[in-house]
Amino acid sequence: MGISFSEQEQQFLLSTNDLLYVFEITKNNYLKHVYFGKKTNDVVAFENTNVGDPWIKQDKEERFSMSGFSNEYGAFGIGDYREVAIKYTRNDGSRNNNLKFKSYKIVSNKTKLNELPSLDGNNELIVTLADKDVEVDLHYSVYEAENIIVRHVAIRNLGEKIILNTVNSFNLDLKGIHDVYSLSGWWGHERQIIKHNVNLSILNIDSKRGLSSHYQNPLLIIADKDTSEDKGLAIGLNLVYSGSFSFKAEHTIYDDFRVVGGINDFDFDYPLEKGKCFETPEVVISYSNDGLNKMSQQFHDVYRHYLINKNFVFKTRPIVANNWETTRFDFTEEKIFNLIDKAKKIGIDTFVLDDGWFGHRDNELSSLGDWYPHKARLPKGLKPIIDKCKQNGLKFGLWIEPEMISEDSDLYKAHPDWALTSPDGIINLHRHQLILNLTKPECFNYIKNIINSLLDNNDISYVKWDCNRYYSEYFADNLKNDEQASLFYRNMVATYKLMDEIVLSHPRILFEGCAAGGARFDPGVFKYFSQSWCSDNSDAYSRQFIQYGTSLSYPLSSFTGHISVCPNKQVGTITPFKTRCNMASLCSTGFEIDLTELTKEQEQLATNFVSRYKKISPLILSGDLYRIFNPFEDKLFAEIVVSKDKNKAFAVIANQKLDRKKNVNLKFKGLREDFNYFIEECNLVKSGMQLMNEGIKIYFKEDYDSYSFTLSKK
Numbered sequence: 001m002g003i004s005f006s007e008q009e010q011q012f013l014l015s016t017n018d019l020l021y022v023f024e025i026t027k028n029n030y031l032k033h034v035y036f037g038k039k040t041n042d043v044v045a046f047e048n049t050n051v052g053d054p055w056i057k058q059d060k061e062e063r064f065s066m067s068g069f070s071n072e073y074g075a076f077g078i079g080d081y082r083e084v085a086i087k088y089t090r091n092d093g094s095r096n097n098n099l100k101f102k103s104y105k106i107v108s109n110k111t112k113l114n115e116l117p118s119l120d121g122n123n124e125l126i127v128t129l130a131d132k133d134v135e136v137d138l139h140y141s142v143y144e145a146e147n148i149i150v151r152h153v154a155i156r157n158l159g160e161k162i163i164l165n166t167v168n169s170f171n172l173d174l175k176g177i178h179d180v181y182s183l184s185g186w187w188g189h190e191r192q193i194i195k196h197n198v199n200l201s202i203l204n205i206d207s208k209r210g211l212s213s214h215y216q217n218p219l220l221i222i223a224d225k226d227t228s229e230d231k232g233l234a235i236g237l238n239l240v241y242s243g244s245f246s247f248k249a250e251h252t253i254y255d256d257f258r259v260v261g262g263i264n265d266f267d268f269d270y271p272l273e274k275g276k277c278f279e280t281p282e283v284v285i286s287y288s289n290d291g292l293n294k295m296s297q298q299f300h301d302v303y304r305h306y307l308i309n310k311n312f313v314f315k316t317r318p319i320v321a322n323n324w325e326t327t328r329f330d331f332t333e334e335k336i337f338n339l340i341d342k343a344k345k346i347g348i349d350t351f352v353l354d355d356g357w358f359g360h361r362d363n364e365l366s367s368l369g370d371w372y373p374h375k376a377r378l379p380k381g382l383k384p385i386i387d388k389c390k391q392n393g394l395k396f397g398l399w400i401e402p403e404m405i406s407e408d409s410d411l412y413k414a415h416p417d418w419a420l421t422s423p424d425g426i427i428n429l430h431r432h433q434l435i436l437n438l439t440k441p442e443c444f445n446y447i448k449n450i451i452n453s454l455l456d457n458n459d460i461s462y463v464k465w466d467c468n469r470y471y472s473e474y475f476a477d478n479l480k481n482d483e484q485a486s487l488f489y490r491n492m493v494a495t496y497k498l499m500d501e502i503v504l505s506h507p508r509i510l511f512e513g514c515a516a517g518g519a520r521f522d523p524g525v526f527k528y529f530s531q532s533w534c535s536d537n538s539d540a541y542s543r544q545f546i547q548y549g550t551s552l553s554y555p556l557s558s559f560t561g562h563i564s565v566c567p568n569k570q571v572g573t574i575t576p577f578k579t580r581c582n583m584a585s586l587c588s589t590g591f592e593i594d595l596t597e598l599t600k601e602q603e604q605l606a607t608n609f610v611s612r613y614k615k616i617s618p619l620i621l622s623g624d625l626y627r628i629f630n631p632f633e634d635k636l637f638a639e640i641v642v643s644k645d646k647n648k649a650f651a652v653i654a655n656q657k658l659d660r661k662k663n664v665n666l667k668f669k670g671l672r673e674d675f676n677y678f679i680e681e682c683n684l685v686k687s688g689m690q691l692m693n694e695g696i697k698i699y700f701k702e703d704y705d706s707y708s709f710t711l712s713k714k
């Protein structure tokens, strides 16, 4: 059914396999949210609560009060005291935003956003609201099989200049108290699942840092008290945006539960001139009444089919060896050659040369912006390393950080005004570096050209695109006074444009995203980066939490996890090599360890890992993920990924401390009850029914022990 309009009821109906979403035009021409939930023929509309709050005098309906009204796109200044979706200021300073229904259309192609990444799709409802000469288009696309709705909003100004103070991508009005989950964390521990109970309060999950950040992720989940992986309500809201964002969830005394989300309005004002249009980022809404696993699978499917870089999304990912944790800045050509020799022996596909290959970069202090080979370290440039890779049948990858500049660089000497600084002389350094002002065309073009010629003149098949600092400068000397408070947003838009012109113009190069680990891990970068380094912490124990949290909305192949040394360099944990291999199997993968230092036994395990990964790679690329044990609650990690036809599956179970759990019964999920499966590691055949209902007994022998299971239909 998708999208329809009922003339009789004056209702818009968006429907997927499981979800019904209804809103209607009221008699007084507001757009009222009516229902969002399980498909039913018996929609019970929310009652408007008339609570004795101010009502609109001009309105013909008696005592129509906005404060209890489920406004489909809540606007500021007409008596709504909740968080609102939109607020704008007119030239005279007035801020009554009285948006009423004007028109609608249903089209068969989904709108592509002009300046921001957006999903593909093949239907769209556009409802236009108007307030004098300000028009707001609400866009809705429906992905029926995946139970997904994608929304965004476009604001058009046909009159005198207005200032947009708040422009959220959506608001969603529900009733009752709900749990809300966020993916919160910090460097090295990104995307931990945190549960909040929103009861007569407002929860704000946001980033003010110019990047989506290590601290919060643009994903919010609305759930019920008893929601589990396989049961209960789970509404996932994920913003296709990589800059400062916010989600606010509010529950009121009248039992209204409203969520708004979009670009963070903290220090955000955007002047919209006559005739101009502003588009918000998209929000992807995944609805499940069957728990979190289903919600996640729907996100994964929609991202794989409609958003992630088409050139690579379903392509077997290379297994890489990256030199960062082995050498840091301290490498020679010879050391790299030795790593490449060892990589070949183990069966690795690609060698990635990380930071320190350019300018005179011997440490973090210099050279960002000088994208030409380090003369002392690589006197003959990149060619000998690329040739060495080729001789060994490996491809070559390179690290870059195009959005940044070091004060100690040729680029800064030539163009100090290209860095974002402050007119009062107060400069914030972060990792000793500054951010380039990509809204300046001359700076943008210089970076675009130098990176493009680097990629065109060298045989590079893989690029790790890093971004190692947060924004903190609120001024750009090329912007007008009233444009300053949208600088973060404008530089994000320019960054996407840079990605368009570098990444998309090199369809044969796989780009991996990175931001000091996982500080920019969001759907906004999916259009460019088919995978992103999800944390600098590659400890197999910490990865239980990071990877479990990340999988709530992001598909396994979209995050990278490498095998690294023990004791782990970030947290000092010692985990078995086997467990490091098992955790790194559930993502796009590689090595961050000194391959020349592996013991004979480790080398064998690494070789086995590589050949097994090549076999299970189709599952990582396109399978359905089922989370089984939750490391946050069960003190255990277990996940299984199952092919769409249910013929193949791969599962990992990993322990934490041995004294927490020794013996466990692992019940598989997602298999066909009537299929028999051969489990390679156990040399055993069992039916799907047995595996899912009875499970198999696991005996852990040491701290952080783990097992993997490769299943194929017999």
Ligand code: GLA
Binding pocket: 324, 354, 355, 399, 466, 468, 514, 515, 516, 517, 533, 535, 536
């Ligand atoms: C960031 C990345 C690391 C590495 C370094 C290099 O911190 O997350 O993987 O590339 O930069 O400086």
